[in-house]
Amino acid sequence: MTLLDGDTIAAVATAPGRGGIGIVRLSGPAARQIGELTAGRELQPRQAHFSNFLDHDDDVVDSGIALYFPAPNSFTGEDVVELQGHGGPVVMDLLLQACLGRGARPARPGEFSERAFLNGKLDLAQAEAIADLINSSTEQAARNAGHSLQGAFSRKIHELVEAVTRLRVYVEAAIDFPEEEIDFLADGHVTEQLQALSRQLQDVLAQARQGSLLQEGMKLVIAGKPNAGKSSLLNALSGQDSAIVTAIEGTTRDVLREHIQIDGMPLHIVDTAGLRDSGDEVEREGIRRAWQELASADRVLLVVDASTDDTSAPPATLSRGEEFQFNPATPVTIIHNKCDLVAQPPQVANHDGNTVIRLSATTGEGLELLRQHLKDAMGYRDEAGSTFSARRRHLLALQQAAGHLDAGLAQLQATGAGELLAEDLRYCQNALGEITGVVTSDELLGEIFSSFCIGK
Ligand code: GDP
Structure with missing residues (x-):
């Protein structure tokens, strides 16, 4: 996992175009300082300050509300400042330039969410739900993404990971006491647990498939x-x-x-x-x-x-x-x-x-x-459903996890020994971990966050 480089990023967080309000968001160690210089005043945590916004030459370019959220209680987990000005493309650009001129650098697409993920404010599935919420094309898809953002999907995954871990501990304990291993593994308890886990996983997979179909469309x-x-x-x-x-x-x-x-x-x-x-x-x-x-x-x-x-x-x-x-x-x-x-x-x-x-x-x-x-x-209900959003990436990971469980069960039944089962359970755990981001590669993170919009 990459460590944050510690720099302060800035971007226009509102949609391009004209609107009543436009927001420039800053995140990073210098956010407060840059925000205070731009607002021309001291910023108190979580207080709304009405102020003029000044460019690098201290000329007034706009006026509005400045908000400061100190780390770690912010969206990204870093110091965050929001400058809420008037929503026009030129004035927003002036405000952004004022921040960049004071030492911030332009944020990459999805970089705010990426920082939130890297600082443990959200897991990966939740961060993806933000992009899905923004990109939702139907009401139901938006509701589902909202549920995922609140952690509905992640909780299901955590429950599965906990169950797999418990079983792994049990199987590994059996391996550590070889003289008792046969009894340990042959008493039917492990087989039952594996089967129950498999059903639970299939249930989550069915719900995720539904969520993904609603998000991405059948x-x-x-x-x-x-x-x-x-x-x-x-x-x-x-x-x-x-x-x-x-x-x-x-x-x-x-x-x-x-x-x-x-x-x-x-x-x-x-x-x-x-x-x-x-x-x-x-x-x-x-x-x-x-x-x-x-x-x-x-x-x-x-x-x-x-x-x-x-x-x-x-x-x-x-x-x-x-x-x-x-x-x-x-x-x-x-x-x-x-x-x-x-x-x-x-x-x-x-x-x-x-x-x-x-x-x-x-x-x-x-x-x-x-x-x-x-x-x-599709099991589509016109009224609000309680499902969550999911992506095809998640379905793939769930299918892999299910495959490892089945393979583990087959190993146990064929050999009655625990080593290969323990290995399969570990693979299963890793596949599930990819969904929430416990186990991820930098390439995967890059791929996910680069598809976000700038300012998110
Ligand atoms: P495709 O080759 O399968 O795409 O078929 P088309 O949609 O081009 O239709 C072929 C022909 O059948 C056209 O002349 C259509 O107007 C006609 N057609 C298609 N559906 C119906 C239908 O339900 N009723 C009638 N009467 N004609 C139809």
Whole structure:
């Protein structure tokens, strides 16, 4: 972990543009001194001082409120000063220049949050929640990020880490007393604990997946044969003519993306080129990309033309040979489109565990059934939920942790010995530690904080 270099940073903390108030924030050992020189007066801790703000030549550039938060009781854990002036880009720049002229240096993106993390004011998951809160595109996503910022997600991770640690101590104690090891490990207690821990981890993983889907949006891929009505369905769901709809097969040559919301639930919709063999090179490229998209989908909408295709059997489109990259675990919703042509009413049914929805992309009949189904499939509730936000990075770490637990259990059952189990528990603990930042590399920190905005 890098140590703070001890310098004082400054940045405009409010959004660029014009507004009633704009804030320049300072953090570091010289923050108070620079703040006092700029405000032209002494600053008392946590008191609002109305003052003029002076540039480096002591000319008044603005006036407003100066606040001083002494370390460690500040956002970053260092001395922090906020100069709240008038929110115009030029005046904010003048105020920032006044601070830089007195010895501060411009903050890098996310550097305030990074300092807060390095000084133990927040863990990594909480720091990430700040960026997610700012970037939230829906109300629910913002609420979840708020919960994560308050520590809801981190607490779950700490509980898991504590449970893993307890078990590790027990197993290591067994290893230290080899004559009793067999009894220690064979009494079923460890197996039970491992299984309970695995369930607990899967539960957190499910919640995190939910939070991540709401934060980053579910990726929905629309697939199916040419002319089934994929582009029409994309347009109907997104409410705009973004995909070219024609009656000529193979029109959708590229992959189209749309970001939409269904009652506040974010969705990334991808319309894929018709999945068929083609002699046309451009179209073949489109088809190749379609299979790539399918591989990373959270859900596939498989569109079938009910007016021409047999709808009594499951569609064969997804059971292709060598090109087949579709993850069999990805859930599929089958759409029987063009129900207006076969004069059948919209309907939701279940075939072999897949939801089948009959609708018409052109008339809009049955679209509401699809919207409701997508909300249900994500477990999305319109009212405020109590979930937390999470990132794909966290999901990956949780999956790794679960993998180590399973491996540990398998080792114990195969050998009845504790050494390898103890090792797996340590890996599991490390994977969990990556989420909150107990175990992190400088590269990971750089990657996370550089995606923040400046002043955060
Ligand atoms: P894609 O190749 O799968 O993207 O199919 P398109 O969305 O381009 O649609 C192919 C043709 O079917 C177009 O002429 C559409 O107008 C028509 N179409 C699509 N959905 C429906 C529907 O629900 N009802 C009817 N009657 N026609 C549809």
